[in-house]
Amino acid sequence: xxxxxxxxKIPAWARAVVPVLLLLPVWLAIRPAGFDDPYSTLVExxxxxxxxxxxxxxxxWRFPPPDxxxxxxxxxxxLFEDKNFLHHPGVDxxxxxxxxxxxxxxxxVVSGGSTISMQVIRLMRKxxxxxxxxKMLEISLALRLELMYGKEEILAMYLSHAPFGGNVVGLExxxxxxxxxxxxxxxxxxxxTLAVLPNAPALIHPGRNRALxxxxxxxxLGRLLAAGTIDTLTWSxxxxxxxxxxxxxxxxxxxxxxxxxxxxxxxxxxxxxVDIPLQQAVQELLNRHVQRLRQNHVHNAAALLLEVESxxxxxxxxxxxxxxxxxxxxxxxxxxxxxxGSVLKPLLYAACLQDGxxxxxxxxxxxxxxxxxxxxxxxxxxxDGAVPAGRALSRSLNIPAVxxxxxxxxxxxHSLLNDLGFGSIGRPASHYGLSLILGGxxxxxxxxxxxxxxxxxxxxxxxxxxxxxxxxxxxxxRIFVDEERPGAGSLPAVRRLEAAPVWLAYKAxxxxxxxxxxxQPELFSSSRRLAWKTGTSFGFRDAWxxxxxxxxxxxxxxxxxxxxxxxxxxxLNAAAPLMFAIFDLLPDHxxxxxxxxxxxxxxxxxxxxxxxxxxxxxxxxTWVPQAGLRTAPCxxxxxxxxxxxxxxxxxxxxxxxxxxxxxxxxxLPPVMEWFYRANNPWYREVPPYRYDCRPEEQSARMEFIYxxxxxRIYIPVGLEGIREKAVVEVAHRDPDAILYWHLDEDxxxxxxxxxxxxxxxxxxxxxxxxxxxxxxxxxxxxTVVNAEGEHKK
Numbered sequence: 001x002x003x004x005x006x007x008x009k010i011p012a013w014a015r016a017v018v019p020v021l022l023l024l025p026v027w028l029a030i031r032p033a034g035f036d037d038p039y040s041t042l043v044e045x046x047x048x049x050x051x052x053x054x055x056x057x058x059x060x061w062r063f064p065p066p067d068x069x070x071x072x073x074x075x076x077x078x079l080f081e082d083k084n085f086l087h088h089p090g091v092d093x094x095x096x097x098x099x100x101x102x103x104x105x106x107x108x109v110v111s112g113g114s115t116i117s118m119q120v121i122r123l124m125r126k127x128x129x130x131x132x133x134x135k136m137l138e139i140s141l142a143l144r145l146e147l148m149y150g151k152e153e154i155l156a157m158y159l160s161h162a163p164f165g166g167n168v169v170g171l172e173x174x175x176x177x178x179x180x181x182x183x184x185x186x187x188x189x190x191x192x193t194l195a196v197l198p199n200a201p202a203l204i205h206p207g208r209n210r211a212l213x214x215x216x217x218x219x220x221l222g223r224l225l226a227a228g229t230i231d232t233l234t235w236s237x238x239x240x241x242x243x244x245x246x247x248x249x250x251x252x253x254x255x256x257x258x259x260x261x262x263x264x265x266x267x268x269x270x271x272x273x274v275d276i277p278l279q280q281a282v283q284e285l286l287n288r289h290v291q292r293l294r295q296n297h298v299h300n301a302a303a304l305l306l307e308v309e310s311x312x313x314x315x316x317x318x319x320x321x322x323x324x325x326x327x328x329x330x331x332x333x334x335x336x337x338x339x340x341g342s343v344l345k346p347l348l349y350a351a352c353l354q355d356g357x358x359x360x361x362x363x364x365x366x367x368x369x370x371x372x373x374x375x376x377x378x379x380x381x382x383x384d385g386a387v388p389a390g391r392a393l394s395r396s397l398n399i400p401a402v403x404x405x406x407x408x409x410x411x412x413x414h415s416l417l418n419d420l421g422f423g424s425i426g427r428p429a430s431h432y433g434l435s436l437i438l439g440g441x442x443x444x445x446x447x448x449x450x451x452x453x454x455x456x457x458x459x460x461x462x463x464x465x466x467x468x469x470x471x472x473x474x475x476x477x478r479i480f481v482d483e484e485r486p487g488a489g490s491l492p493a494v495r496r497l498e499a500a501p502v503w504l505a506y507k508a509x510x511x512x513x514x515x516x517x518x519x520q521p522e523l524f525s526s527s528r529r530l531a532w533k534t535g536t537s538f539g540f541r542d543a544w545x546x547x548x549x550x551x552x553x554x555x556x557x558x559x560x561x562x563x564x565x566x567x568x569x570x571x572l573n574a575a576a577p578l579m580f581a582i583f584d585l586l587p588d589h590x591x592x593x594x595x596x597x598x599x600x601x602x603x604x605x606x607x608x609x610x611x612x613x614x615x616x617x618x619x620x621x622t623w624v625p626q627a628g629l630r631t632a633p634c635x636x637x638x639x640x641x642x643x644x645x646x647x648x649x650x651x652x653x654x655x656x657x658x659x660x661x662x663x664x665x666x667x668l669p670p671v672m673e674w675f676y677r678a679n680n681p682w683y684r685e686v687p688p689y690r691y692d693c694r695p696e697e698q699s700a701r702m703e704f705i706y707x708x709x710x711x712r713i714y715i716p717v718g719l720e721g722i723r724e725k726a727v728v729e730v731a732h733r734d735p736d737a738i739l740y741w742h743l744d745e746d747x748x749x750x751x752x753x754x755x756x757x758x759x760x761x762x763x764x765x766x767x768x769x770x771x772x773x774x775x776x777x778x779x780x781x782x783t784v785v786n787a788e789g790e791h792k793k
Contacts, residue, residue: 032124032141032148035161039064039267040173043258045276046312046481050176052258053250055167056267061177061250062169064269065160070184073171074155075229076195080220082116085155090117090146091139116158117142123161162198165205166247176251178206178244188230189241192220206244214243253279256318256332257479271481273312278305281585282315289578290320293558296566298574299326301558302333303582304445306477308456308551313479315582319561328561337424337442338542338557341535341571342396344417346505347451348437349393351416352408353501356627360504361388361609363636364400367671368729370708374434376402379536385676386668388609390508396534398438405437413437420454420496421476422447439537448546449555450477455502456548462499462595499595500625506531506548506592528588532579534571541565545575551589554582599623607666610634615664640665640686647687654693670703674731685733702739702755702772705729707782714785715760725758730770730778742769 038057042064045051056062078085084092092115114122121141128134145154164174171194175183179190186194196216197205204213218239225235252258253276261270282303290301305315318332352358363386369376376398383399392400405413414429414436425432425441432440454475509531532547543558558574560566568574604611606618613633641650641660650660667686668676677683689695706729707713717723730739738752743759744766751757759768763786769779 032121032145035124035157037062037161037169041258041262041266042269043254043261044269044271045253045274045279046272047276048182048271049276050182050251051254051272051274051276051279052252053176054258054262054266060167060169061173063160063172064267065156066172066183066269069152069156069159069171070186070191072186072188072191073159073183073194075224076188076191076220077155077159078116079223079227079229080192080195080199081119082114085116086151088115090142090144091115114138115142117145117154119162120145120154120157123158163201164194164197165201168205168247177247180248187238187241188221188224188234189217189238190244192224192238193217193243196220206246210243217243252321253283254316254318255321256330256334257316259330260318260332260335272479273307273310273314273481274316274479275314278585279315279317282582283317283321285578285581285585286317287320287322289558289581290322293574296568297564298558298560298566298569300328300331300333300561301556301575301578302445303557303578304334304449304477304553304555305582306449306453306553306555308453308460308548308553311450311453311457311475311478313477314552316479331561333557333561334445336561337444338559339439339537340441340443340448341439341537341542341544342398342401342437343443343448343533343535343544343546343571344437344441345393345396345401346509346531346533347417347420347497348401348404348408348413349389349508350455350497350501350505351413352389352404353504353625354498354627355408356625356630357408358389358404359604359609359611359622359624359628359631360390360508361604361622362631363387363608363610363668364389364392364403365672366392366397366399366403367675368705369399369402370706370711371402371406371434374402376434376438383675384679385672385674390504390511393505393508394511396512401437402434405434410434410436417441420451422451439535439542445555445557446477448544449553450475452546452548452555453477453553455497455505456550456553456592458497458499459502459506459592459595460550462503462593462598498598498625500598503592503595504625509533528583529591530583532576534576536570536572539565540567540569543569543571543574545571545579547579547583549583549589550592552583552586554579556582594623596623598626600626600629602628605634605637608634608636610636613637615639617664636666636668637664638667639663642687643690648690649687649693649695650690651693651695654690670700670733671705671731673733674705688734700778701734701774701776702730702732702737702770702778704768704778704780705731707780709780709782711780711782712785713782723760723762725760728757728759728768730755732772734772737772739770739772742771743767 039062040056041054043051043053053061053063082092118138121138159171161170163169168174168177171183174194174197175181175186178194179186193213196213203209204216206213221230221235221238224230225232230238254274257272257274282305286301286303290299293299293301300319302319303315303317304313306312307314316334318334320329322329353360358364366378366384366387368383378398379396384397387397387400389400389404410433411429414425414432417425422443424444424447429436510529512532512534528549530547530549532545535544536542541559541563545556547554556575556579558578559569601621601623602611603619604622605613605616606620611631611633612619613635615637616634617637640663642648642663643650643655643659644661646661646663665686666683673683677685706727713726715723715726732739732755735753738750739755740750741748741757743761748759749757755770761784763784765781765783767779767781769777771777
């Protein structure tokens with residue numbers, strides 16, 4: 001006998017406990033392996049409803065574990081699988097004893113005696129072969145599992161990973177696949193059906209063995225009745241419910257958004273701000289709209305609906321969901337950069353107002369123009385000569401927009417666009433040049449809708465500027481419910497568009513010219529008050545429409561995903577009808593309040609739109625941004641000295657002051673006047689000097705329309721080797737004037753009425769001179785270059 005055994009006399013019970021105490025730390029250190037299975041990607045709407053799902057990487061429909069379980073399902077699964085689940089520590093000794101007895105009696109495994117906790121361990125261990133050692137390990141790990149997690153968590157693990165037949169794993173996936181609804185909406189019959197499936201999923205899933213499945217379901221319903229969980233009426237009604245048929249397809253309400261989220265949140269459950277009823281309605285409108293556009297071989301469209309106040313996306317229709325992908329229907333256009341067309345014009349207009357570049361009615365030149373090698377054209381192909389800035393925006397005239405950008409500055413506007421959040425305009429300002437305002441840059445529906453939502457929020461919360469920025473005005477759109485926005489202190493000190501210029505821009509956008517409406521009134525049936533803008537890119541490749549009111553922003557694009565242009569693909573015809581149809585889904589709201597605190601009322605010249613100058617004879621009181629106080633006075637009014645008939649001008653060498661009548665006169669430069677008077681019959685030309693009067697000042701009576709001074713032009717050589725002609729044009733104040741033309745030193749002819757002359761000089765520098773019958777002359781120098789861009793020496 002050992003010394004310890006002879007003298008210490010350790011009790012037998014202690015000798016049995018010591019090994020257990022020594023092994024206890026080892027047992028506590030062993031932890032269940034957990035689940036490493038891939039999950040399906042789930043996207044939910046703002047209320048937790050399923051927008052769509054993508055199957056897990058292993059080909060199984062396995063949803064991420066939910067936050068809670070429905071009571072009906074918990075009652076059914078516990079009663080069917082482990083009636084003592086809530087009371088045992090992970091192992092049910094009575095169930096194990098019963099299983100041992102039955103297995104010995106029938107000399108085969110007819111019962112496993114496993115608890116739900118033990119089945120969770122078995123699922124974690126991927127259904128390893130049933131051996132005695134494996135069973136002992138399951139028991140040990142089940143006890144350990146109960147120490148680590150609560151009953152609710154263990155039950156959630158089981159219901160999230162139990163097989164439900166075929167490639168359906170977990171309660172939530174089974175609920176959607178078999179019943180087309182979330183688990184919370186399952187009936188007692190539905191819950192009982194699903195509760196019996198994990199027990200033998202390969203044998204009795206709803207696609208086959210329906211009689212056996214119904215028998216097991218009804219038996220469980222009987223046990224629920226016996227336990228007092230359901231009443232007799234519920235039991236009888238549940239027995240009458242039919243079994244599910246073949247598995248159902250999962251919802252796919254926003255497939256393009258789902259694919260985009262899957263790229264960054266694969267295998268996760270993502271709650272979005274999208275509203276399913278609105279999403280379905282918008283997608284259906286878009287699909288019907290594209291079916292109409294297909295008559296013109298236009299196959300794609302996209303729409304984004306934002307809530308102004310929160311910036312949340314309520315509907316994301318990235319493209320049509322019509323069958324097939326023959327024409328790029330799988331492309332998500334919402335985030336695809338596309339040529340902006342005219343949709344940036346309101347931003348430029350507001351920026352010019354904000355910085356005192358112009359006033360709402362300031363006349364902007366609308367004449368044939370060539371600027372920095374860029375020759376913009378109006379969509380109509382006509383010219384107004386001069387047009388108020390606000391009306392130029394309403395009519396979406398291209399040449400006035402380019403003139404405004406030239407006055408504001410390309411780099412300055414480019415910087416503002418970046419500050420506002422246009423992430424796709426990433427190249428230097430010099431790359432875009434003046435074409436920036438006419439579609440030379442690419443934007444996305446996402447950025448466009450976000451910027452206009454910020455502008456509308458600014459109007460909803462206008463205040464007198466104090467050098468601070470409202471954080472809410474600067475945020476991009478939101479798509480995730482759990483997305484946190486930074487505090488005001490963490491925002492960069494960027495420029496924004498203030499309330500007054502935005503209000504004036506929206507006022508102009510309310511008055512958008514709709515010439516096609518009289519031909520297609522059904523496309524514009526909405527009578528609600530909107531600030532809206534359309535845009536069309538070069539080559540009819542992109543059609544845009546964007547509208548906003550105090551509550552919502554709707555942005556629409558239509559075209560072909562591959563970039564193919566189609567005749568007639570314009571924002572007005574192809575995109576605006578869908579935008580208005582989407583707004584018709586939404587409740588109307590009161591219009592924005594005018595931000596008087598950020599505006600001043602000043603006297604403006606009615607004819608020129610400038611601040612009233614010394615000689616303005618017609619003046620209106622106009623609300624303008626504070627910066628409007630810095631704008632220049634009217635440059636187009638002069639004080640003329642006329643005779644008593646007001647038909648002739650007088651000068652000091654032919655009349656006494658007492659014979660003169662002074663009168664203010666609205667006078668535009670010759671080229672602007674040439675086009676302006678054709679569209680404005682009220683415009684009066686400056687009276688000529690009386691025959692015996694010598695002009696007191698030399699005011700230009702004519703001006704070259706083309707070419708510009710020091711222009712470099714290329715005149716091609718035809719197929720027969722003969723150089724073609726360039727058409728030179730001059731505007732003269734007197735419509736009856738006769739002009740005499742000279743190219744360099746050579747007389748080349750005369751014109752009357754419309755003054756155009758075809759010339760064909762060789763490469764090199766040249767000068768064209770014109771003279772009227774009064775001897776007034778105008779000249780322009782230009783250079784003819786060869787195909788390589790250099791003139792011959």
